[in-house]
Amino acid sequence: MNRSHHFRVDHGAHSIAVNVGPGSAGEIELLVDGEVVAYAKEHAAGTTVLTGTLPSDPGRPFRVMVRQAHIVPSALWCSWEVDGTEQHMPDRAVG
Template sequence: MRRRHHFHIDHAGHSVSATVQTGHTAVVEVLVDGKETGYATTHADHPVTVHVELPTEPPTPVSVRATARPEPACVFESPSAAPQPMAPRPY
């Protein structure tokens, strides 16, 4: 059965959200400021990293590391800060 789990973090004035859809093939979507900027799939319980950019001048490369099992979780990674867990959202 598929379930969708939502995560969020604010970084450098930008909103970064991730949705992890669990199932046989996990799907990870990353939105920056409300626009889909990254997408990845992974099988079973393998973690996946989605690389995206923040719309700064010049663009700032960041990534979201997601795991679907045993409990979905996302970690935000930026070259200017230590890795930070993204907060789960109930919607």
């Protein structure tokens, strides 16, 4: 994996984004409305889980799963789960 990945979804008035750095062990940032709320120094084959809270009253916890294939390291899949529903996050490649 030689490029960065940027996954993003909108949920109501909020933007949830995940930035994954280049390389097979790039860092992962979870952002809500442009602010970093969770960070992983690196990821590897398998699944990395980050958690955050949507800013509402009361706050709504959610989690993001970044999955890297064991066989094809360049293949990343990202989804997020809120209120018990998991949804795919599209990848918007950043080069």
